[in-house]
Amino acid sequence: MEKRYIGQEFTAPEVPVEKEPQPFPLLAMITPLLLGGAMFAFTQSPISLLFCLLSPVMLIGNFATTKSRDKRRLAKAIATFESRLEVLTARLATERVTEFDLRLKESPSTQEAHEHAMNRGPLLWTRRPEHWSFLNVRLGIGTMNSRNTIKDSSRGDMLPEFQEKLTEVVEANQTLDGVPLIDNLYDSGALGIAGSPVQAMGSINSILVQLTALHSPAELVVASLLTPRWSRELEWLKWMPHTSSPHSPLEGSHLADSAASASAVLSGIEGVVEARLAQAKTQRRGAMGKRMPRSNAAARSARAPTRAPSRPSPRSCC
Template sequence: MITVSDARSGSSTNVLLDADESAPLAEIIPRLAAAVSLDAGRAALAVLVDGRMVPVSGSLSTAGLRAGSSVVVGARDAVAAYETSPEDALVQLRIVSGEGAGTTLHAWRGLATIGSSADASLRIDDRTRLAATELIVDIAGAEAVTVRPAAAETAATLDGEAIAASTPTLWPIGGQIAVAGRLIELARPDDDIAAFVPSEQGGGIDYNRPPRILPPETSTSLRLPAPPRDQKARPLPILAAILPLVIAGASALLMQNYYFLLIAALSPVTIVANFVTDKRAGKKSRRAEAAEYRTHKAVIESDAAAALVAERAELLRNAPDPAELAEIATRPLPRLWERRSTDPDHLRIRVGTATQPSRVTLDDPEQLEHKRTVTWDARDVPAVVQLAERGVVGIAGWGDRPRRLAQWAVAQLAVLQSPRDVQLYLLADASGQKPWQWMSWLPHVQPALGQDTMTTLGVTASTTARRIAELVALLDARQEPAGGSSGRWAGS
């Protein structure tokens, strides 16, 4: 089964293609064109298979045609508009959160624009909060990307900081621009393509997922140094300086020896000299201690900030955004089906982003005891739901948002979990069937538990009733050996 589209009209249909892999593509093209009501005799037709123009003189095998392929047919100029070579792009501008999440702009050197205009390189359909051209991105290299407002100012921020209008702001790889309720991330195309070979049975590919080694989850606890204690200023020992003079004066009068006065004068001079010396040394010592304290504190705060950045990067990687997930699924990348049923993130789904407490804590001795430990916040990190712990999750909201979020959840399960570990069921009425048609392409809906069906989709009254009966029987069978007890669910 493949999807065939007309390059001019954009209309598409699913086609069951039964042919040998060595069959000439030129013989198949007229039938593909007829499937979308395209006249193959008017002019030479070009063919695009999975985003790449292929020579019509080749075979189905050399064209890379396989089950699930997307084929575009039409005049060469029309077909060329659908051509994509993401691995050749210098950088990618990805909408990773908010409306339109999953949209990716493959960009090369030069200028790109972000705005609500149809002519914008990365279009965001939100004219109420976004100008026709809101931001201008200058791409001089993968590590030399700058961004500036198209107008005098913008509400957009880059990693939480305002984007200056006076000078272009460097946009680093991984940096995220927040604008109009969306997060746009600058990324570099991943060239680590998954290792796969054409299937011997034909029409597909054989893929062995690589081993996965999960680093242990760590927390960072740091303690700020105690500030240097303020030393009380010692007063000048006036009494100790005057008393020897009084005694020496009395002795000189009684003994008529005025050398006592000369000797006695040395005592207050020595005391005053020691006082001045100690005071200067104390000031120098306090300055050195204060400088050491500031340096030590700055180093610890810098380490805490670095730990927060590392934790945020780890959280973002462990819960891929829609654009990253699309890359994993379509190229494909080695992360396809990476989660095992024994992994802690098995059946974990990302539902959005939020500012959340991190695992970085800082102990500040300057604070009161109950306020001493401060937990730093991680900005715009994935908000996740663990299905294995929840068991049942409902999604509510207005409009079609619940359905779109449910589709996003299913997409994550299908891309990150193998069909050996997870099987998906769909129950929908006729009116809700169309938005879920894409699920029929997933290997996760092929019966793997002995069900007497082609797919585990229920989209009519009869198929829905059969799917419900299968699920009830499956639940009953699982509860019998467990004695009805509840535990951690690992998926079907």
């Protein structure tokens, strides 16, 4: 089974806070001077003047000390933030490489699947119903959201220049380029390919190669309803064990290229769907732990009505 990159949550460094400047205590300084002047007028004692001057001096000293302490705290917070942001950036850069490599391995390309099928490699028929990657198909590569997240406890009073630095790091690591675009046939229920026959043929062959190379014919069945032209293009399907598996819930031929044969195959598929809907409305699938879908049609997986202890029933894909 392919390794799956789960991702992790990184904690963002705390952005330095913009503290409101402390006002100069002018009123607190004037009040002792007025009271001291009144005391001197009554007592005529110079000592009263010393006492009235003592309070403003203490206030000025306290104001200067607090301001100096706030500057030191801000400088320390900035240094801590920048060092932790640097560490976070380095960790994310390393993790991006790991995520990129593992996500490529999670979903083999059509060429890789074909090579393993032709050479009976280790990936041949390895996906099982209990695996997270069962019925996954790789549609191509592109830009996807990273599975790593950054927990940011932003507040409104943060210093803008440092908040912007953190935002740049977060945005730079939100997406990842060149990773597989994956669809799961069980979750989606159906997969349609639009375009001219020339344009669509490559995509159809690619998906069928992946499905038949990575899934056993004991667990995946392929059926087709085609026109004579498409029948020639997909003639290779008749050599695949997935179209004639003894484990298949369908009776008779699985490949149709005429109205009569298509009617027979479609009737068989509808019969399987009806039987499984009646017997397995709440049955859950392996590790996915999800309820079975209400319908299965072309290019979708079908659920087993009753899974035997020794061998699961095959899924059908047509």
